[in-house]
Amino acid sequence: MRRGLWLVPVWTTVALVLAADGAGVAGRIVGAALVEGRPYEKLAYLSDRIGARLSGSPQLEKAVQWTAEEFRRDGLEKVWTEKVMVPRWVRGEETGRILAPVQHELALTALGMSVPTPDEGITAEVVEVSEFEELHALGEAQVRGKIVLYNKPIFREGGRERGYGSAVGLRHAGAIEAAKLGGVATLIRSLGTADFRLPHTGSMGYEEGVPRIPSAAITAEDADLIHRLLASGEPVKAQLRLGCRNLPDAESANVIADLPGRERPDEIVLIGAHLDSWDLGTGAIDDGAGVVIVMETMRLLEAHGLIPRRTIRAVLFTNEENGLRGGRAYAENHKDELDRHVAAIESDAGSGAPLGFRVSAGPGGEDLVREIASHLGVIHASQVRTPGGGADISPMRSAGVPQIGMWQDTTHYFDYHHTAADTLDKVDPEDLRRNVAAMALLAYMLAESEEPLPRLPPRQQ
Amino acid sequence: MRRGLWLVPVWTTVALVLAADGAGVAGRIVGAALVEGRPYEKLAYLSDRIGARLSGSPQLEKAVQWTAEEFRRDGLEKVWTEKVMVPRWVRGEETGRILAPVQHELALTALGMSVPTPDEGITAEVVEVSEFEELHALGEAQVRGKIVLYNKPIFREGGRERGYGSAVGLRHAGAIEAAKLGGVATLIRSLGTADFRLPHTGSMGYEEGVPRIPSAAITAEDADLIHRLLASGEPVKAQLRLGCRNLPDAESANVIADLPGRERPDEIVLIGAHLDSWDLGTGAIDDGAGVVIVMETMRLLEAHGLIPRRTIRAVLFTNEENGLRGGRAYAENHKDELDRHVAAIESDAGSGAPLGFRVSAGPGGEDLVREIASHLGVIHASQVRTPGGGADISPMRSAGVPQIGMWQDTTHYFDYHHTAADTLDKVDPEDLRRNVAAMALLAYMLAESEEPLPRLPPRQQ
DSSP: OHHHHHHHHHHHHHHHHHHHHHHHHHHHHHHHHHHHOOHHHHHHIIIIIIOOOOTTSHHHHHHHHHHHHHHHHTTOSEEEEEEEEEEEEEOOOEEEEEEESSOEEEOEEEOBTOOOOOTTOEEEEEEEESSHHHHHHHHHHHHTTOEEEEOOOOOTTOHHHHSGGGTHHHHHHHHHHHHHTTOOEEEEEOSOSOOSSOOOOOBOOOOTTSOOOOEEEEOHHHHHHHHHHHHTTOOOEEEEEEOOEEEEEEEEEEEEEEEOOSSEEEEEEEEEEEOOOOSSSOOIIIIIHHHHHHHHHHHHHHHTTOOOSEEEEEEEESOTTTTOHHHHHHHHHTTTTGGGEEEEEEOOSOSSOEEEEEEEOSTTHHHHHHHHHGGGGGGTOOEEESSOOOTTTGGGGGGTOOEEEEEEOOTTHHHHTTSTTOSGGGOOHHHHHHHHHHHHHHHHHHHHOSSOOOOOOGGGO | OHHHHHHHHHHHHHHHHHHHHHHHHHHHHHHHHHHHOOHHHHHHIIIIIIOOOOTTSHHHHHHHHHHHHHHHHTTOSEEEEEEEEEEEEEOOOEEEEEEESSOEEEOEEEOBTOOOOOTTOEEEEEEEESSHHHHHHHHHHHHTTOEEEEOOOOOTTOHHHHSGGGTHHHHHHHHHHHHHTTOOEEEEEOSOSSOSSOOOOOBOOOOTTSOOOOEEEEOHHHHHHHHHHHHTTOOOEEEEEEOOEEEEEEEEEEEEEEEOOSSEEEEEEEEEEEOOOOSSSOOIIIIIHHHHHHHHHHHHHHHTTOOOSEEEEEEEESOTTTTOHHHHHHHHHTTTTGGGEEEEEEOOSOSSOEEEEEEEOSTTHHHHHHHHHGGGGGGTOOEEESSOOOTTTGGGGGGTOOEEEEEEOOTTHHHHTTSTTOSGGGOOHHHHHHHHHHHHHHHHHHHHOSSOOOOOOGGGO
């Protein structure tokens, strides 16, 4: 904090200098993005014509090629791909049913990276918990041989206690914790905020030395039904068949495009999003939106000759969803340049109206971003909060690279996230343009700023 | 109209008489329904424990038995069933995909009563229309050999022009009109008002002498995608496989319970709903809600000794969804009593908050219902509109039986209607109790009223 206080005045000065000539540039960038931006057209191609882009799929590789070509068609001269080996998990057939005390088909979907069930499925009694504490309280005596249902509802605007983040740990570690107590499979109430009998997939993990048990997400409705049946005191028996498989890793790539800086081309403002998606929908909001916001930012700056001091680098990461291999590979491949990465900005929260930015930077950094964001009042995107970041850029954290997440309105994001309903119609073309305006302005101004954004101090890395 | 004007003063008088002692009874009925009504508990059993109740299924017959027993457990002494033979259409496996210009899995579901495709499916180009006029304009040259997609979006509060009713004709007659021009199958954009990649089933028909072609509903998202692909000028090729089958008719029954009137037991106020449901969800809103509103109305009046002049008869109709056999059988079996049916009231618009009643009666009838509804201001259910009715009671129309539909808030009804998401959680227990209050008061007062509700004149039958 002392260092922070010392730095603030410096940053205030820089910010004021920026503001002086900032308004003119801001008008050009925001105006261009709103009036002539074509992110929706790019997204329509990615979502409709290429479709779902699960790691290891031909569609993801088609997306790698198309985005690289599209960067070039948009006039960028320095475009390349960097090979990344990615998991190849495939879904297969999947069914589930309650066998007793009633017969009821479960609408379910395997969690990404789950092992399959045996061909004949797994049939067992269900025990229900809403937190790991409850699971541990049940202990091995009540868990061994059972299917564990993690049943924790989440809510729109649920925040830390009742939002997505409050339950995602159950999805990630649920199979591990259940298996440690002898559980034979897990079901999880879909991490979603709507009620349309729609299962939400997502990634899950295993731990070395702990049995790998199959895991699927069921719908909110079916989780509620099991809850009511169990509440009556009767045992609930269910059957689960998952045909998913882990195949050998496949070749994929990060797609990278540079808009070289006019004075300090070796200093880099990175803007990123992830190219892969889950397989159920067409990956329009997660993260097709982010991808085209990045692509269109590059096209607009290039087309208008808005070349700042530093390089702006677009990175379309592969394999965020089930591995983060793209993000890790980028940080590893570029480790020698990371001290010259002055900021990493990620858009991976859908296509809702931009509200501003979420920032993790060194002391004074938030103020600089706030000053830049002040030019976005016209599109109501001036809010700045800390902390911030994004999954793909997080491997650069330990090198001190400041992390910024595009902050979108996510009220309805988790209605559709990781489902078959993540499709183009969920995206408002005007909101998408506003997001391009916000990202383009931030990237340009951070790349133009005389002094770079303060780096993350060690205690924040 | 002249006859109407003559009758109005008479009815106003009757209404005022009713109102005088009406307030006390209304308080008892509404109070009891709100405070001690247990419709949700009944619905939980019907929806969770019995589940989907498609005609011909064992679940529907379980529902017949359970509701008859439940009427008796609730103290009704005159309870019986009347046999009805019903269609037995079963769904089977169903898949669809776009084959060109992209590969895309369609989320679809067969329309009820559709014939199957051949085992190898039907593969053909898709032509898209939004109305029959457009289909006819295309003519046989452009329809023969094709799959016809009826793509007409509907909207919440869409009214006559853009609501459910504006498109349901496409579902009912779509296969007939397409087949007349040589179409090989039809797809219809789901008649739904939400966007969660959820197909909505529903009934469809065939015509003697016209080839029977398979018909399925696709999701709004997939209909939009096909629209965008066609808009690019490229042909869209799709494949459709439906395993549905029509089996021989099965035995089912209407369930009937009487609360005999204290003065004129041979005059009847009928309250009804339908016991069957589509197979995808658990039939909670369509029409489990109506069923338990009727059941609870009977239980409350019986439990409180609120025995009006005339008989109140509950009828739980079988096979509304794909045949209307229950409604037709009732009208036929009871044709000699229909001149003594003073009103038929149906609840088949879900479990939303009651708004009032929709009425088709002879001149002055609407005013009487309005007077009765005026006692429902406390639950905001005082609105009365004309015309009104319900599918199951419509076969009594031609005998002049006044028709009244419970008028519920249906803002979100068509989000879930005929889908896998028609489940118990969609129902608000308090709204359900309010509906019981509204139906119980209306039934009681119509059965108590000195003069019966004016019958439908021939021109309205």
